[in-house]
Amino acid sequence: xxxxATETPRIRGLRHPFTIEVLTEDELERVHRATLRVLERVxxxxxxxxxxxxxxxxxxxxxxxxxxxxxxxEMVEEHLALIPPSFxxxxxxxxxxxxIDGSAGWLSGDxxxxxxxxxxxxxxxxxxxxxxVETTRVTDAVPELxxxxxxxxxxxxxxxxxxxxxxxxxxxxxxxxxxxxEVYSRRDAQVVLEMARVVAGGDRELRERPIVSTYxxxxxxxxxxxxxxxxxxxxxxxxxxxxxxxxxxxxxxxxATLAGTLVSMNAEMVGGMTILEAxxxxxxxxxxxxxxxxxxxxxxxxxxxxxxxxxxxxxxAQLAHRYRVPINIMALDTGxxxxxxxxxxxxxxxxxxxxxxxxxxxxxxxxxxHGAAVYDNVNVVLDAELFRxxxxxxxGIPVTEETLGRAELxxxxxxxxxxxxxxxxxxxxxxxxxxxxxxxxVREILATHExxxxxxxxxxxxxxxxxxxxxxx
Amino acid sequence: MRPIDAVRDRALAGTEGGRILALxxxxxxxxLSQGDLERLVERVRRALADxxxxxxSSGAPGLVLAxxxxxxxxxIDGRTGWLGLAWPAAxxxxxxxxARRAAGIEDLERAALLADALPQVGVVGPAVRxxxxxxxxxxxxxxxxxxxxxxxxxxxxxxxxxATAEAVVEIARILATEEGLRGRPPLSALAPxxxxxxxRLEAAVALARAGLPLGLVVEPALAESLAVTLANALxxxxxxxxxxxxxxxxxxxxxxxxxxxxxxxRVPAGSAALRLQMAFVQVAHHLGFAAGVxxxxxxxxxxxxxxGAEGGLGMTAAWMTGPDLVLGAGLRDGGRTFSPVGLLLxxxxxxxxxxxxxxxxxxxxxxxxxxxxEVGPGGHFLGEPHTLRHMRETWTSRFMDRDTWETxxxxxxxxxxxxxxxxxxxxxxxxxPAPLPPDVDARLREVIAAHERRGD
Numbered sequence: 001x002x003x004x005a006t007e008t009p010r011i012r013g014l015r016h017p018f019t020i021e022v023l024t025e026d027e028l029e030r031v032h033r034a035t036l037r038v039l040e041r042v043x044x045x046x047x048x049x050x051x052x053x054x055x056x057x058x059x060x061x062x063x064x065x066x067x068x069x070x071x072x073x074e075m076v077e078e079h080l081a082l083i084p085p086s087f088x089x090x091x092x093x094x095x096x097x098x099x100i101d102g103s104a105g106w107l108s109g110d111x112x113x114x115x116x117x118x119x120x121x122x123x124x125x126x127x128x129x130x131x132x133v134e135t136t137r138v139t140d141a142v143p144e145l146x147x148x149x150x151x152x153x154x155x156x157x158x159x160x161x162x163x164x165x166x167x168x169x170x171x172x173x174x175x176x177x178x179x180x181x182e183v184y185s186r187r188d189a190q191v192v193l194e195m196a197r198v199v200a201g202g203d204r205e206l207r208e209r210p211i212v213s214t215y216x217x218x219x220x221x222x223x224x225x226x227x228x229x230x231x232x233x234x235x236x237x238x239x240x241x242x243x244x245x246x247x248x249x250x251x252x253x254x255x256a257t258l259a260g261t262l263v264s265m266n267a268e269m270v271g272g273m274t275i276l277e278a279x280x281x282x283x284x285x286x287x288x289x290x291x292x293x294x295x296x297x298x299x300x301x302x303x304x305x306x307x308x309x310x311x312x313x314x315x316x317a318q319l320a321h322r323y324r325v326p327i328n329i330m331a332l333d334t335g336x337x338x339x340x341x342x343x344x345x346x347x348x349x350x351x352x353x354x355x356x357x358x359x360x361x362x363x364x365x366x367x368x369x370h371g372a373a374v375y376d377n378v379n380v381v382l383d384a385e386l387f388r389x390x391x392x393x394x395x396g397i398p399v400t401e402e403t404l405g406r407a408e409l410x411x412x413x414x415x416x417x418x419x420x421x422x423x424x425x426x427x428x429x430x431x432x433x434x435x436x437x438x439x440x441x442v443r444e445i446l447a448t449h450e451x452x453x454x455x456x457x458x459x460x461x462x463x464x465x466x467x468x469x470x471x472x473x
Numbered sequence: 474m475r476p477i478d479a480v481r482d483r484a485l486a487g488t489e490g491g492r493i494l495a496l497x498x499x500x501x502x503x504x505l506s507q508g509d510l511e512r513l514v515e516r517v518r519r520a521l522a523d524x525x526x527x528x529x530s531s532g533a534p535g536l537v538l539a540x541x542x543x544x545x546x547x548x549i550d551g552r553t554g555w556l557g558l559a560w561p562a563a564x565x566x567x568x569x570x571x572a573r574r575a576a577g578i579e580d581l582e583r584a585a586l587l588a589d590a591l592p593q594v595g596v597v598g599p600a601v602r603x604x605x606x607x608x609x610x611x612x613x614x615x616x617x618x619x620x621x622x623x624x625x626x627x628x629x630x631x632x633x634x635x636a637t638a639e640a641v642v643e644i645a646r647i648l649a650t651e652e653g654l655r656g657r658p659p660l661s662a663l664a665p666x667x668x669x670x671x672x673r674l675e676a677a678v679a680l681a682r683a684g685l686p687l688g689l690v691v692e693p694a695l696a697e698s699l700a701v702t703l704a705n706a707l708x709x710x711x712x713x714x715x716x717x718x719x720x721x722x723x724x725x726x727x728x729x730x731x732x733x734x735x736x737x738x739r740v741p742a743g744s745a746a747l748r749l750q751m752a753f754v755q756v757a758h759h760l761g762f763a764a765g766v767x768x769x770x771x772x773x774x775x776x777x778x779x780x781g782a783e784g785g786l787g788m789t790a791a792w793m794t795g796p797d798l799v800l801g802a803g804l805r806d807g808g809r810t811f812s813p814v815g816l817l818l819x820x821x822x823x824x825x826x827x828x829x830x831x832x833x834x835x836x837x838x839x840x841x842x843x844x845x846x847e848v849g850p851g852g853h854f855l856g857e858p859h860t861l862r863h864m865r866e867t868w869t870s871r872f873m874d875r876d877t878w879e880t881x882x883x884x885x886x887x888x889x890x891x892x893x894x895x896x897x898x899x900x901x902x903x904x905x906p907a908p909l910p911p912d913v914d915a916r917l918r919e920v921i922a923a924h925e926r927r928g929d
Contacts, residue, residue: 022832023833027833030840041846042850221845221851222845222849251860255859256866257863259835259840263841303874304870304873306867306869306870307829308867310829311832315833340889341889342781342873345782345821347785356789389743392744393748393786396505397504397748403701404512404698404704410695410698413744415779418772418779419774434778
């Protein structure tokens with residue numbers, strides 16, 4: 001059964017008919033064993049006394065003075081086995097619930113950029129709350145984007161209130177699932193849970209239908225800061241899916257070799273999930289490998305995301321499959337600063353490879369340029385077309401009595417932002433490219449799309465919680 | 474699915490000495506299920522039988538596409554793919570101005586020179602049609618222009634008449650080495666599979682008899698369903714193959730597919746074209762034929778986001794499915810124009826995916842557990858000898874932007890075509906392909922002149 005609906009769907013997903021592997025069984029096993037060695041011998045630096053205390057009681061070897069937690073291999077294996085292999089990312093609108101079970105891949109926006117490209121001037125400027133709302137509305141409108149992320153970091157609200165503002169905007173301006181990646185403390189987690197309960201209708205309702213999921217990021221190499229790790233546990237205890245992301249930078253915060261980066265980042269994610277399952281057994285979790293490399297000539301992220309990035313995505317997908325753990329893979333990487341040839345090439349290569357990896361349930365994320373530093377809605381429209389195109393490729397070519405005997409001419413969908421007009425019309429209109437066509441589509445969405453609002457009393461209560469959080473400063 | 478590891482072999486990276494770079498074949502992804510593949514082949518078998526033809530099932534085992542210099546020899550061995558220019562565009566995009574205009578023989582020569590200079594290009598076909606050369610003498614003049622500007626394997630078109638084909642064979646024999654035309658064919662030829670009969674078929678037979686490889690080309694036309702579209706295209710290609718093999722059983726054939734056509738338009742955009750190409754490679758390989766696809770075609774008229782996306786999709790499909798020839802480099806606007814800048818960018822797209830099928834090396838050194846332990850939580854790898862040993866292994870682009878945002882804005886917001894344009898101009902002014910030896914050149918000119926006299 002195809003996950004790709006045919007009738008103007010609210011959400012379009014990617015079926016997974018292929019599985020491309022880059023590691024043999026033996027190599028996969030070697031990476032896993034090396035991961036266990038790192039977790040046993042090196043361990044993780046866990047900067048929360050509270051979590052270290054609980055982990056010591058759960059069987060980890062804790063060196064409190066060094067804030068170091070080492071994990072016996074059997075403890076890791078035992079707790080990895082507790083992770084539910086599937087779950088549902090529920091939405092405010094139940095029709096938009098997303099099964100996370102390997103049957104389909106769902107695309108999200110990217111985050112959380114400090115800058116946006118202004119739609120009218122085409123220039124970069126700091127992000128604001130208005131940008132957060134607009135980018136969220138665009139995500140809600142475009143069927144290829146299945147769930148929300150906090151897209152941009154608004155510079156016009158106090159930093160300690162950002163987690164609450166993100167929660168509000170994602171839930172008030174969209175009926176799709178909200179995946180929150182900016183919950184930096186136990187207090188943040190409590191606020192997010194409080195807001196999610198208000199929208200879901202209560203604690204029990206939220207546990208039954210978690211409309212928000214979250215993840216925490218390791219500080220590579222091998223460090224979990226106090227706030228994020230405490231938030232992860234708090235959110236899981238509140239019933240929300242709570243994943244772990246690693247963002248190793250090859251040559252800098254991860255080894256220069258691909259296998260070494262795999263081991264280092266895998267240890268970070270497996271270590272995080274082991275902590276969670278040890279303290280909240282059976283908690284819904286997932287992993288999110290977002291590797292990159294350092295450009296040693298500039299000290300920046302490598303902007304020419306190369307074949308190594310694709311290989312790592314495919315290898316991490318295999319690892320997650322081995323562990324039977326849901327995975328969120330970063331696709332659509334680009335170092336380009338506008339929607340040019342480079343962005344198109346990098347997005348197509350990475351997204352098509354992720355589709356062929358055959359496992360990515362969550363695919364992050366469209367919208368950003370320049371190594372995720374800058375958000376631009378034009379990207380969303382273009383990448384959505386690319387995603388739909390790849391979804392169709394994954395449908396293959398069914399050869400049946402029916403398809404061989406069909407009487408009417410096949411209709412093909414062509415990406416609307418692609419060049420389809422006659423040459424003369426193209427010349428006359430100033431040689432527009434995909435970028436210019438997509439920009440018009442963004443204007444149209446912003447002028448017309450109105451997401452289903454929250455009930456007034458719910459909206460009022462959320463605003464009250466944000467105001468209370470602001471007062472905590 | 475076969476793991477990529479099965480083909481991991483650094484020798485697959487290219488020809489000896491690195492003169493030409495290869496695309497190693499990946500896992501051999503099949504877009505058609507085994508059952509669908511068999512149903513499709515059965516349908517084509519029946520359709521050919523209705524026309525009195527047998528389904529051909531063998532192609533060109535052990536084929537080598539030879540260059541003028543042995544370092545440019547390309548083995549067609551099912552393990553690697555080679556990038557090529559194949560189909561001539563009627564127009565060229567001017568390097569300096571981006572203006573479109575009708576192409577001429579000088580454009581053809583300059584494109585061949587660029588192709589000779591770029592190690593990613595293995596096969597040099599006509600990038601543009603030399604419209605300033607009178608039609609009757611054009612095929613041989615174009616062929617001579619290619620041979621004179623590259624030492625790589627040259628791809629030409631099967632002429633429309635047998636006399637011209639005989640002249641092509643004569644030219645090939647002059648260029649042949651002691652291994653003969655069958656052992657090291659210095660050129661091969663493409664023929665449209667649709668309607669391959671009459672004079673064109675006789676010309677193809679003449680080339681095949683001489684031992685020159687032939688590529689039978691289809692342009693799939695959208696039909697009632699993609700399955701029917703594919704079946705029709707295969708019927709055309711395999712029907713043409715059966716006709717040639719019926720006359721020349723030892724013919725060295727390969728099958729090639731251009732992008733999808735709807736009505737009069739060629740439509741690289743959309744998933745249908747991509748799916749058809751992936752399936753075409755799968756079926757050709759299933760039947761034992763080498764396969765070429767127009768993987769880098771774009772409907773865009775510029776080297777913009779669309780061109781990059783379509784190139785990325787085509788190249789990703791290529792490393793997954795493993796065509797023997799990846800054709801159409803530099804074409805824009807559905808094959809109507811050739812862009813020198815586009816050619817350079819397409820070689821970058823080729824470069825970007827080339828290492829993927831080589832997979833990930835996994836051993837004690839690369840797993841780096843000791844280094845991870847030494848660095849420890851919160852440390853960094855910048856000063857590690859392990860980093861120094863491996864930091865140059867990562868891929869580096871030639872045309873992508875790597876500046877900070879501020880520097881990029883300060884430079885006037887350049888895009889990859891701007892970087893590629895500079896490099897193309899540099900190559901055109903500095904690269905000097907090894908010329909044909911004067912005596913060989915004189916003999917080629919003699920053959921062409923004699924052919925032209927006969928045509929008068």
